[in-house]
Amino acid sequence: MTTATKKLPEPTAQPAATKAMKANTVITELEHRRERARQGGGVKRVEAQHEKGKLTSRERIEVLLDPDSFEEYDMFVEHRCVNFGMADNKVPGDGCVTGHGTINGRLAFIYSQDFTVLGGSLSETNAQKICKILDMAMKVGAPVIGLLDSGGARIQEGVDALGGFAEIFQRNVLASGVVPQISVILGPCAGGAVYSPALTDFIIMTRGTSYMFVTGPDVVKTVTHEIVSQEDLGGADMHTHKTGVADLAYDNDIAALLQVRRLFNFLPLSNRSGVPVRPTPDPADRVEMSLNTLVPENANKAYNMKELLERVVDEGDFFEIQPDYAKNIIIGFGRMEGHTVGFVANQPMHMAGCLDIDASRKAARFIRFCDAFSIPLCTFVDVPGFMPGTNQEHNGVIKHGAKLLYAYAEATVPKVTVITRKAYGGAYDVMSSKHLRGDVNYAWPSAEIAVMGPKGAVEIVFRGKFKNEEEEQALIDDYRAKFASPFVAASRGFLDDIIRPQNTRWRICRSLSILRSKNISNPWKKHDNLPL
Numbered sequence: 001m002t003t004a005t006k007k008l009p010e011p012t013a014q015p016a017a018t019k020a021m022k023a024n025t026v027i028t029e030l031e032h033r034r035e036r037a038r039q040g041g042g043v044k045r046v047e048a049q050h051e052k053g054k055l056t057s058r059e060r061i062e063v064l065l066d067p068d069s070f071e072e073y074d075m076f077v078e079h080r081c082v083n084f085g086m087a088d089n090k091v092p093g094d095g096c097v098t099g100h101g102t103i104n105g106r107l108a109f110i111y112s113q114d115f116t117v118l119g120g121s122l123s124e125t126n127a128q129k130i131c132k133i134l135d136m137a138m139k140v141g142a143p144v145i146g147l148l149d150s151g152g153a154r155i156q157e158g159v160d161a162l163g164g165f166a167e168i169f170q171r172n173v174l175a176s177g178v179v180p181q182i183s184v185i186l187g188p189c190a191g192g193a194v195y196s197p198a199l200t201d202f203i204i205m206t207r208g209t210s211y212m213f214v215t216g217p218d219v220v221k222t223v224t225h226e227i228v229s230q231e232d233l234g235g236a237d238m239h240t241h242k243t244g245v246a247d248l249a250y251d252n253d254i255a256a257l258l259q260v261r262r263l264f265n266f267l268p269l270s271n272r273s274g275v276p277v278r279p280t281p282d283p284a285d286r287v288e289m290s291l292n293t294l295v296p297e298n299a300n301k302a303y304n305m306k307e308l309l310e311r312v313v314d315e316g317d318f319f320e321i322q323p324d325y326a327k328n329i330i331i332g333f334g335r336m337e338g339h340t341v342g343f344v345a346n347q348p349m350h351m352a353g354c355l356d357i358d359a360s361r362k363a364a365r366f367i368r369f370c371d372a373f374s375i376p377l378c379t380f381v382d383v384p385g386f387m388p389g390t391n392q393e394h395n396g397v398i399k400h401g402a403k404l405l406y407a408y409a410e411a412t413v414p415k416v417t418v419i420t421r422k423a424y425g426g427a428y429d430v431m432s433s434k435h436l437r438g439d440v441n442y443a444w445p446s447a448e449i450a451v452m453g454p455k456g457a458v459e460i461v462f463r464g465k466f467k468n469e470e471e472e473q474a475l476i477d478d479y480r481a482k483f484a485s486p487f488v489a490a491s492r493g494f495l496d497d498i499i500r501p502q503n504t505r506w507r508i509c510r511s512l513s514i515l516r517s518k519n520i521s522n523p524w525k526k527h528d529n530l531p532l
């Protein structure tokens with residue numbers, strides 16, 4: 001027999017017992033590694049986390065997601081850094097837990113930074129884990145929820161970590177308007193790290209345990225000589241009351257995560273999925289008699305617009321966004337006949353409901369979110385105009401007010417508007433008027449639509465032409481009779497109907513129902529040039 005034809009020996013078959021032993025070894029190793037990953041930074045650091053009143057990254061996921069729905073990815077990923085003794089400082093998973101699960105049965109992608117592992121700092125590899133989640137969410141069309149608790153870029157890695165951040169930012173931008181993105185800040189979030197949450201749709205913080213700033217108190221002290229605490233520089237109250245950077249603040253992790261579940265229930269999964277629909281026992285034709293007395297007789301007296309919102313939406317379930325910022329305008333989600341609707345409403349209880357810079361920015365961003373995700377808009381109007389004064393003018397109310405106008409004008413979703421009382425001046429135009437493609441525009445009998453309030457109008461038009469207060473009052477009454485009613489606007493067709501307050505819910509429900517098949521689009525463009 002030649003070499004070429006020489007028969008090679010048969011491979012010896014592995015005995016079944018050896019195979020089983022090997023499999024058992026791998027499974028034991030798997031369990032060991034999983035257990036190691038679950039321990040995070042170890043007992044001491046977990047205790048320290050609990051002592052600060054914070055949950056661990058995995059405990060947070062348990063609160064956020066439906067029981068047993070979490071599937072983890074990349075549990076065995078480790079960093080590749082060898083600087084500063086890092087080769088011997090590895091924890092499987094590398095300080096960030098990622099994967100997907102469900103919230104009330106609906107898919108969500110999650111990442112949760114583990115402060116017990118190197119302070120939750122962002123390494124090249126855990127940035128890759130977060131990017132994988134963002135990429136998956138984009139592929140399948142599902143929201144991304146980030147639970148942030150991190151000392152920022154991993155110092156030992158230098159530019160590798162910085163690059164990781166930028167990879168995340170790029171994906172946040174591409175995902176904007178495609179899938180909802182929610183950032184929950186449950187610990188430190190400092191330096192450039194703040195820009196990922198800032199690029200997402202909603203930011204939720206915890207009081208006393210979370211903060212966000214570009215430069216911390218020490219740097220501030222060195223550069224500007226200001227002495228400020230972390231809380232005062234970038235705590236939850238600061239960002240929900242003063243800057244508007246964060247949308248909502250809660251007292252602890254559990255309260256925050258449970259409210260994220262509630263918010264999530266209102267949101268579409270993606271810009272292609274349509275709004276979620278939740279069956280409701282609340283009849284669409286519910287008549288709400290109490291609304292007939294909501295607006296006071298005296299046009300200068302305030303009333304609480306939130307009462308109207310809560311009496312109109314399904315089961316009184318209104319989820320307000322940014323309740324502590326620019327309180328002169330209310331934004332939030334509710335449902336009508338089970339379908340998610342975005343509500344915008346002037347609030348006469350604060351600054352008489354005037355529009356200003358903060359209110360314009362707040363509402364504009366919300367309207368753009370709703371439009372991006374095909375959530376219909378319902379607007380309640382009671383606005384005496386834009387806020388006058390040097391503060392507003394010098395800080396650019398022209399450009400900021402234009403944002404709100406722009407947002408309403410470009411929105412192609414169904415738009416239903418109800419004027420409850422004042423709709424004066426430019427603010428009448430801006431607040432989802434017929435002229436900005438309002439689909440159905442109603443007014444209550446108490447509506448007053450004019451260039452300005454009767455007193456102001458008379459003082460300008462008839463300046464020096466009335467002899468005493470009585471004559472002035474007569475002119476004011478005359479102006480009010482002419483313009484301070486909905487009839488002039490209705491006679492022009494700028495209002496589709498004047499409705500009784502008690503019928504508001506069913507008139508809106510019916511309008512939204514017929515508008516579900518609305519289909520308009522804006523002219524093609526690469527992108528718009530929103531007045532930033």
Ligand code: HXC
Binds near residue numbers: 120121154
């Ligand atoms: C590596 C870090 C870390 C980081 C914290 N740790 N931050 N490791 N890189 N960025 C580690 C600590 O060494 C410590 O490890 C553990 O995490 C817990 O940190 P402590 O300081 O003990 O905790 P605490 O007292 O609660 O203070 C938390 C902190 C502080 C305020 C976040 O750690 C801190 O100031 N860290 C640095 C923050 C920072 O300047 N980051 C860079 C920002 S610039 P052990 O082993 O002891 O548990 C940035 C650029 C992004 O992020 C650019 C994007 C464009």
